[in-house]
Every structure is written in C-alpha cells, then in structure tokens.
Amino acid sequence: MxxxxxxxxxxxxxxxxxxxxxxxxxxxxxxxxxxxxxxxxxxxxxxxxxxxxxxxxxxxxxxxxxxxxxxxxxxxxxxxxxxxxxxxxxxxxxxxxxxxxxxxxxxxxxxxxxxxxxxxxxxxxxxxxxxxxxxxxxxxxxxxxxxxxxxxxxxxxxxxxxxxxxxxxxxxxRAEVPGANGRKKDRRGADLMGARLKGADLRGATLRGAYLIAADLTGADLRRADLLGADLRDARLAGADLTGALFLTQPQIDAARGDARTVLPGTLTRPAHWEC
Known part of the structure; x- marks a missing residue:
C-alpha cells in the first residue's frame, strides 16, 4: 500500500x-x-x-x-x-x-x-x-x-x-485537457441550481464552489473538472463520467443521485442508495 x-x-x-x-x-x-x-x-x-x-x-x-x-x-x-x-x-x-x-x-x-x-x-x-x-x-x-x-x-x-x-x-x-482554459469552462461559484446540463462537455471545467443543487448532469463529461466545494445535493449524475475529477469528496457523491453507469474516481465508493 x-x-x-x-x-x-x-x-x-x-x-x-x-x-x-x-x-x-x-x-x-x-x-x-x-x-x-x-x-x-x-x-x-x-x-x-x-x-x-x-x-x-x-x-x-x-x-x-x-x-x-x-x-x-x-x-x-x-x-x-x-x-x-x-x-x-x-x-x-x-x-x-x-x-x-x-x-x-x-x-x-x-x-x-x-x-x-x-x-x-x-x-x-x-x-x-x-x-x-x-x-x-x-x-x-x-x-x-x-x-x-x-x-x-x-x-x-x-x-x-x-x-x-x-x-x-x-x-x-486542467491545462492538459483540450480547451479547458476557455472562458466557458470557468464556472467558479456559479448558480447552476436545477441547470439542464445533460450530456454537457465539462471536461477540465472549473466548477469550484458552484451551486449544482438538483442540476441535471445525466451523461455529462466531468473528467478532470475541478469540483472542490461544489454543492451536488440531488444533482443527477446518472451515466456521468467523473474520471479524474479534481478534489471531489465522498460527501459530495453521497448527496448526489447517480446510478450503476456513473463513473467515479477510484478513491470514492458508490453510495448504497443510488439506483442500480
């Protein structure tokens, strides 16, 4: 180990x-x-x-x-x-x-x-x-x-x-992700409550401290996105890809709603209450 x-x-x-x-x-x-x-x-x-x-x-x-x-x-x-x-x-x-x-x-x-x-x-x-x-x-x-x-x-x-x-x-x-430094990727502290982000390309995005409560992130690509402090309560993560997501914690994942298709970083575990 x-x-x-x-x-x-x-x-x-x-x-x-x-x-x-x-x-x-x-x-x-x-x-x-x-x-x-x-x-x-x-x-x-x-x-x-x-x-x-x-x-x-x-x-x-x-x-x-x-x-x-x-x-x-x-x-x-x-x-x-x-x-x-x-x-x-x-x-x-x-x-x-x-x-x-x-x-x-x-x-x-x-x-x-x-x-x-x-x-x-x-x-x-x-x-x-x-x-x-x-x-x-x-x-x-x-x-x-x-x-x-x-x-x-x-x-x-x-x-x-x-x-x-x-x-x-x-x-x-995030600099290693193509296009991640574009302005559209900087959503620090953004109010995205209930936002429709289904299938969104958020690779390398800065979502630090963003309010993503009840946001629809179904199938979203969140690889290498910075999620430090993002509020993911009831955010829909079914089928989302969080491979390499930065500074994501277990409490954030536990507060969200995902399913068996949601891809998580290896340091985190799939919540028991998520859909099969």
Missing amino acids: SGHEDTRDALRGDCANCFGLCCVALPFSASADFAVDKPAGTPCTNLREDSRCGIHTRLRDRGFSGCTVYDCFGAGQKVSQVTFGGRDWRRDPGTARRMFAAFPVVRHLHELLWYLTEALTLPSARDLRGETRRLLDETERLTLLSPDELAVLDVPAHRRTVGDLLLRTSALA
Whole structure:
C-alpha cells in the first residue's frame, strides 16, 4: 500500500474509535435533511450509550438523510483517541466542552489533508510537490495541537493558504485537457441550481464552489473538472463520467443521485442508495 493510500485510510471516519462527536458537537435544524432541531453540544436522541447510532440503517427513512451525507474525514477518531487520549466525554464530563469545540476545527484540517493528499498524486503538478508536501506536513502538525491551541487557531487563514496552492494545482491538471482554459469552462461559484446540463462537455471545467443543487448532469463529461466545494445535493449524475475529477469528496457523491453507469474516481465508493 502506498503512503498516499495510508493517508487516505486515516482520513476516513472510524465510528468504532469515536465517541459519537458528530452526533453531539454539531447542531442541525428541522428540515428536509433532519427530522428535528438539535443544538450544538446536545446528544442526538438517536445516539446510544455505546456511541453508535440507534437508527443507522434507517436514517433516510426516519428523516435524517443529512447524516448519511456527512463525513468527518477521520476527525472524530483523531479528537477522541489522540487529542483527548481516549477519554470519553460521558465518563469525563470535564472534557466535553473542549472536545466538542476541537472537533469541527480538526474536521476542517482533515478535509484539507484529503485535498493535499490528492494534489500529491497528480503527475501534472509535480513541480508543486515540494510545496504541497510541506503544507501537508504543516496541516498534519496543526491537527496534533492541544485543545487550547486548536481553540485559537486561525483556520480560515490556513484554508486560504491551502486554497491558493490547490488553485495552482488545479490549473496545471486542467491545462492538459483540450480547451479547458476557455472562458466557458470557468464556472467558479456559479448558480447552476436545477441547470439542464445533460450530456454537457465539462471536461477540465472549473466548477469550484458552484451551486449544482438538483442540476441535471445525466451523461455529462466531468473528467478532470475541478469540483472542490461544489454543492451536488440531488444533482443527477446518472451515466456521468467523473474520471479524474479534481478534489471531489465522498460527501459530495453521497448527496448526489447517480446510478450503476456513473463513473467515479477510484478513491470514492458508490453510495448504497443510488439506483442500480
């Protein structure tokens, strides 16, 4: 197994080694994604004493589809087992407030680690590998800070630094796609909610931060498209080709609607709720 694969394994949620932090630390509001309101720091009523979800296999049926598209990128087990040394907030209530505050910070950092790990695998960005490796190591170091240090960490500033590098990485990767640098391919932050993009040629397009909620991308060609932060909730990806799509994550795929013909990057898995 390569070092990059080892890193990605550590950036996948391991609920068995987490104290249910996403079910406690984070708030949610009654909506199409969540059946009830829950304030931050309050355990979800479905969370059991063993830190497992009592309705895990029925989340969508019970109105908690938002839980099925959430990924902590391994931050839950990092905070539970490393930052707090395996101390359960239930048995050590004094840790609860600081643990719940540390979790979202580490989650942000772990998401950046996912992107930086991907950037290291792109042959077209080989000239940036030294800088990428240094920034990846720095981000990993930040995840190991104490709870008090995490509480005052300027995460937005670090995200901007990483974001600048990822923009340059993306440009190099997409430059290999014919016509990808054309203006029509730059749709950063675009409002494409419900857009009719069936069969669209979006190879090498910049869709970073685009709103693609409920967009029809059936059969679209998204090879080498930059999808960092794109909102794919209910986007129709049946038959779409996402080979080599840049900075695409499992939560984005889980929130979309695809089928057996949808081609995904090898690092992602086909959601069980997708059509056969």
